[in-house]
Amino acid sequence: MAKLPWTRLDIQHFVTLMHVARCGSFTEAAAQLGYTQSAVSQQISRLESLVGHLVVNRSAGGKTVTLTPAGRVLLQHAETLTGTLQRIAIDVDALSRGAAGILRVGCYESVGAKLLPSVLTSFHQEYPKVQVALTELPDDGDLLHRVESNDLDLTFVVFPLTAGPFESQPLLEDPYVLVVASDSPLAESTLPIDLDDHPDLPLMSYAELRPPHSMEARLGRPAYRSRVVFRSNQNTTLLGLAGQGYAAAVIPQLGLDPRRQDVHARKLASVNPRIIGIAWHQNRELSEAASAFIRTARAVASQLSFPV
Template sequence: MSGRNGWSTVFEVDALRLLVTVAETGSFTAAAARLSYTQSAVSRRIATLEQRAGGALFERLPRGVRLTPAGRALHRHAVEVLDRLSRAGHELAVLHAGQGGLLHVGAFATANISLLPTALRALEDARPQVEVVAVEGPTDALLRRLVDATLDIAVVSDYPSGLPSADGVTTTVLCEDELLVVLPRAHRLAGATTLDLRELRDEAWLQSAYGDRPTMLDDACARAGFTPRKIIRIAEWAGKFGYAAAGLGVALVPSLAAPAVPDSLVLRRLSDPALCRTVQVALPATPLPAALELRARLHDAVPHR
């Protein structure tokens, strides 16, 4: 309904609740007693509701009232509306208490290998009514979604060029994530404990980055005094591992990705201390309780090295 017959939200809910109560009790007097109204107040409100509905909703009987056909039609919708509002109120209550509701979570790719799944498993065990909606993306995109309120929490990193600014978003450091080199087990340097990047100057390198912006590999090679002989562009980690296992190239791999490295490959440390990134948890200005609990679970899930 609209215009002069439009309903304010407060009056509509109150009026529908009154309609349902009168129908359940069968009289204005009994409905008044249940809702702590006067009988005359109930009569006036029902009369106003009938005026807005365009006709009588109750038949007035010698003893009590009963719904008219129009009243039964409106009563059916009123019960549905009140039930939905009740369920919405319950869902909001458990959401704000951290006991349930939707939690939108974002993370960059290698955080989804073990770190985030381990934390989500612990969250689900503790709060089974929390329903997680997970997305994957680069840090800058995840921070934008936090600002836009389409994410409730995100796992981000300062690689490759630091954390972009994001209004109202706060971050907490989770861990330092060292970049290692992945080699085939048959590689001539696979038995070394730590490698100098210059020992790999003749290798082909597997990486996913495109464009003119320098990558961490470019910066590291420049510090070591050489330019990669060959770059093979492979977007997904599974593809990089496949190429490396076939002896077609080597790659920098975050230590967070170690659980996904197949047995045909080995990870080795590099002597360059700059080959490291910081992994952080990002939250909006007013985080949900479930997001705060997931942040704690993420801290618990950080691998101990």
């Protein structure tokens, strides 16, 4: 038995069959399709030739038609095929609008731990067909470079930004705090702590950050560099060492873990908070999904508070 020439079947054969089955007439099917009656008849005859079976029973004069058993089987597949094509059209349209595909986002640890989970949850409820591909680096300067080179669509940042072709929006203020062991005398303080009043207190903070983000720059005290005994870009490492009394950690409040009982965080006097934002390339049009991600990030950030 010769193999059925499936590759020669055309989707239009199935579309025509569906209209013929629905109308029960070549004439009415032709009217709906915008074809001549002879064209519809030729489509059905071609389909029958390819599958090797009659698919319709023609009445005398061809005014009415009904499906044969083979026609009914083909009709089921026709409905599946056309449904698939409709979904493809919807997905391609969504992709062209940015409502499907991959959205490339950059972030760093504290945002990834505290802000990003809620943003992703809300975002995927609205855009379930968009996959967020995450790039995590400790320094937002490296992330901004990837936005500029088109390796990222968006990135979370800390203001001020590096010079470059960027647009941005602020999201929230993130105060700096002093983290000490829970049994430290400083843990009992209820007032903001001025580090100048504790010149012998060893300090820890982040490493490998852009100069404006260094602890010394944020506190406006370049001399504090000599007091830093340990640096890490992992908040868990800094909190663990602070809990052991190794040194006090100066970190943004977003880096805290409220579940830890071995540390206490205290406000720092006369230290401006860092401003967390989100940035993108100013010369590239934002996709629908990218705009929605920014909108979602702003909504989530507006609900985030930082009691100390």
